[in-house]
Amino acid sequence: MKKLIPVAFLSLLISCQSSEEKKENKSDSVATATTQSVTQSPETLTFGFSNENGDKILAFEENFDPKTTSKTIDSEGNIVSIKFTKKQPVGPNGGVNLTSFNFDDCAGSIFEITGGQKANSAFTSILMNDVFLKNHQQIQVKTFEKPQNIDNISRNKIEIDRKRKIKSAWQIANLDTDLKAFIVIFVPKKDSVLASLVIGNNEFIYRDYPAKYDEGSTWRVDDGGEFSNDAIRILAAFRNQQKDIEIITEWAGAEGANIEYCKTNKNKFETIKEASRYWGAN
Secondary structure (H helix, E strand, C coil), X not given: CCCCCHHHHCCCCCEEECCCCCXXXXXXXXXXXXXXXXXXXXXXXXXXXXXXXXXXXXXXXXXXXXXXXXXXXXXXXXXXXXXXXXXXXXXXXXXXXXXXXHHHHCCEXXXXXXXXXXXXXXXXEEEEEHHHHHHCEEECEEEEEEEEECCHHHHHHHHHHHCCCEXXXXXXXXXXXXXXXXXXXXXXXXXXXXXXXXXXXXXXXXXXXXEEXXXXXXXXXXXXXXXXXXXXXXXXXXXXXXXXXXXXXXXXXXXEEEEEEEEEECCEEEEEEEEEEECCCC
16 A cells, blocks of 8 residues: 555545555555556446435546446445436545545545435445446355454464464454455564455455554554454455455555455455545545
């Protein structure tokens, strides 16, 4: 995650970046999104956030076709229909903070959720077109209100996989009926610390978050050197046509949230698209 300075975005809210995974650091980020060329791929998957009421969504990425973007995931985890209504310019009060409270002042594509469903205004919204859904089967994600202790079988298997002792670990969600999602904090090696999002059952897939310990800001700004058990939220999950697991996660910090779209590459998650929302400006 690359630290960006919010002042640079007062006149241009959205910046496009390469789809290569950025080197981890402890910074929170301003609003960004990777470029997704409509001509190169008929699939669309992009990110946004809702208004406070949850009936409208603003997509902050630029390079996608809003007219063919027709679906989102509502607050109950269901795929529901949306309708593009307009392009919204930056408002008079500025749109650096991409939050529901600042919805009317942010630039982007505005969609209405049809059928009376609502988006969850507390988290990033995911928007898709029908081509993406044709090529992907949704995996239902059940997020626990309070993370639970990891079971001993999974704990031992993860330690064997990584050849590293676990300091603490929690189960944060179930994916469908057969997959579990864990946040795992490994025992430090000197000042090298490692947290991982781990998904699986008998076999596990890992998304690692390495960092250098700092008592004030290790993984994120002002995190106090701790990786909390609710740091990562799985917003959605899918299986692609090759039956690989794909996940979309949000990692919220004091100044913003980083969003990743990852797919399985052997026993690791590989980032194929990333974005971020900023909310740290006064």
